[in-house]
Amino acid sequence: MPSPTHDALRTPAWTPPAGNTKPPLSSRMMRAAWRGLPARRYDVGWEPGLVVPAPDGSPLITDHYFPRAAGDFPTLLVRSPYGRGVPWSPMYGLLFAEQGFHVILQSCRGTGGSGGRFGLWRNEAADGRATVSWLREQPWFDGTLGTIGASYLGYVQWALAMDPPPELKAMVVQVGLHDPHAFFHANGALNLENALVSGVGMAYQHQGLAPMVKATLRLQRRLREITTARPLRGAQASVVGDVPWLDDAMTHADADDPHWLGTSMGQAAERLDVPTGLITGWHDALLDQTLEQYGRLRRAGCDTALLVGPWTHTSAFQRGWPEVFAESLAWLRAHLCDDPSGLRPTRVRVHTGGDESWRDLDDWPSSPAVTSWFPAPDGQLLQQAPTDAEPLASFRYDPADPTPSVGGPLLSRGAGPRDNGALEAREDVLTFTGPPLTEPVDVLGPVSARLSVSTDTGYADVFARLCDVDAQGRSTNVCDGLVRLRTTGQAPTRVTVPMSSTAHRFAAGHRIRWQISGGAHPRYARNPGTGASPVDATEFLPVRITVHADSELTLPRGAAGTVKDRGQPRS
Structure with a gap:
């Protein structure tokens, strides 16, 4: 409901000013190229360059998109460190305004012309609250507010939700994060490639398309040089420039470090009562954070919905955009416009790889049941538990020639499902493969590996991956994870490797494969093998990793859901 205080002050039935500016040409051109979107309801007006004062007086430059029609419309707040142009202007400003929303698209402080210094993570809550205070003074604001945005634009929503204003009635967090440390570091290892790509985006995207494209191409050309530098610390400056926050994020590995x-x-999701829609992809770099948000919201009793598509972090806004937009629009109309007609009947919808269907589920994960698979001699993967814990297979990981990364949840090109054949032919990669399946096997939920391993140096990473091997022998990655470990002596160490989550059908005739290696570079910074920090190490020591027979791959057994449709995924 609109706040009583605001209703008393607001000018009723605000009318758009005459002669207002059309949205940017680049936005209108992109809008014309999209297919599969709902018909436009309103022409759109644009007020660029509005100034919103931050708490310290810094000007936050803001663009206002609105329906060119008289009457009351709810407002969407979008705050971005990536500028206010493409793609945010057409995706949020233009598309949602033509569906009947005021849209406020604001550059975070220190970016896109806004004043002050960009302090990553540090100012978003206060600056968001200041923007809501400014909204209360606008004659067109009817007291009903929603937020929407992707990636860091999701983080600023969670920041506002830590102390949500009374006007906030709905949120849509798309491939968004809430925990910066978990983005940069995974189980003790640095998410190197994603850190570098995010650094380029933060440093250049708000400067415009040309600087961003040049910086991205520069990173692609010099990625190997940067990621193999000894030491790694500071090597990114030749491409990204002097970005202190990036160096700090990469070098503070401990989640308990005061830096974080x-x-x-x-914590915002643990006490939130604002209806929140969540959208992610099975190969999104922030999938695990989105699923964690969903779990917290459910435990808090908050109205929430989850959509997981066959997408990476970026493809959700390319080929997946019709589904993402439809989901977002339906959620916002239901909770800001009292129009639930577009909502789906179940809380969760997931895309299932393998049979390429969409399934409606009551919750996620849908079933606690699991099946176990065990490595066996000659690279077999069996459902019979071993009778001993003897050494089964070993390999030598050399950080000077690190095992490369192939596909997976990356921000860069090459993300998602990929042919793992060349990777699995390497001597530093083990594979354990099950027999051809006589009937389909559905895996829905979190996947994990409980490994029994020993090393000859005491310092190692263990990378575990689930793959689908088709009838022609092509091995395609489904989900994976990595853990950095410290072993003592020659005795095996038990370690659990979280391998993220999936919804996947292994078809009859296909085989389940468990892939194990000592790293995935440059997705993760290589383990130097000496116990030194990976960002400061200059000396490398190869390590022999031995997998023991009492290791176990745990797959969540799929529960029946409603299959909505089939066809090629938008990936």
Whole structure:
């Protein structure tokens, strides 16, 4: 409901000013190229360059998109460090305004012309609240507010939700994060490639398309040079420039380090009562954070919905955009416009790889049941538990020639499902493969590996991956994970490797494969093998990793859901 205080002050039935500016040409051109979107309801007006004062007086430059029609419309707040142009202007400003929303698209402080210094993670809550205070003074604001946005634009929503204003009635967090440390570091290892790509985006995208494209191409050309530098610390400066926050994020590996104090917004979901729609992809770099958000919201009793498509972090806004937009629009109309007609009947919808169907589920994960698979001699993967814990297979990981990364949840090109044949032919990669399946096997939920391993140096990473091997022998990655470990002596160490989550059908005739290696570079910074920090190491020591027979791959057994449709995924 609109706040009583605001209703008393607001000018009723605000009428758009005459002669207002059309949205940018680049936005209108992109809008014309999209297919599969709902018909436009209103022409759109644009007020660029509005100034919103931050708490310290810094000007936050803001663009206002609105329906060119008299009457009351709810407002969407979008705050971005990536500028206010393409793609945010057409995706949020233009598309949602033509569906009947005021849209406020604002550059975070220190970016896109806004004043002050960009302090990653540090100012978003206060600056968001200041923007809501400014909204209350606008004659067109009817007191009903929603937020929407992707990636860091999701983080700023969680920051506002830590102390949500009374006007906030709905949120849509698309491939968004709430925990910066977990984005940069995974189980002790640095997410190197994604850190570098995010650094380029933060440093250049708000400067415009040309600088961003040049910086991205420069990173692609020099990625190997940067990621193999000894030491790694500071090597990115030749491409990204002097970006202190990036160096700090890469070098503070411990989640308990004071550097990360107050940066996680995860607690917001534990007490939130604002209806929140969540959207991610099975190969999104922030999939695990989105699923964690969903779990927290459910435990808090908050109205929430989850959509997981066959997407990477970026393809959700390319080929997946019709589904993402439809889901977002339906959620916002239901909770801001009292129009639930577009909502789906179940809380969760997931795309299932393998049979390329969409399934409606009551919850996620849908079933606690699991099946176990065990490695066996000659590279077999069996459902019979071993009778001993003897060494089964070993390989030598050399950080000077690190095992490369192939596909998976990357921000860069090459993300998603890929042919793993060349990777699995390497001597530093083990594979254990099940027999051809006599009937389909559905895997829906979190996948994990409980490994029994020993090393000859005490320092190693273990990378575990689930793959689908088709009838022609092509091995395609489904989900994976990595853990950095420290072993003692020659005795095996038990370690659990979280391998993220999936919804996947292994078809009859296909085989389940468990892939194990000592790293995935440059997705993860290589383990130097000496116990030194990976960002400061200059000396490398190869390690022999031995997998023991009492290791176990745990797959969540799929529960029946409603299959909505089939066809090629938008990936």
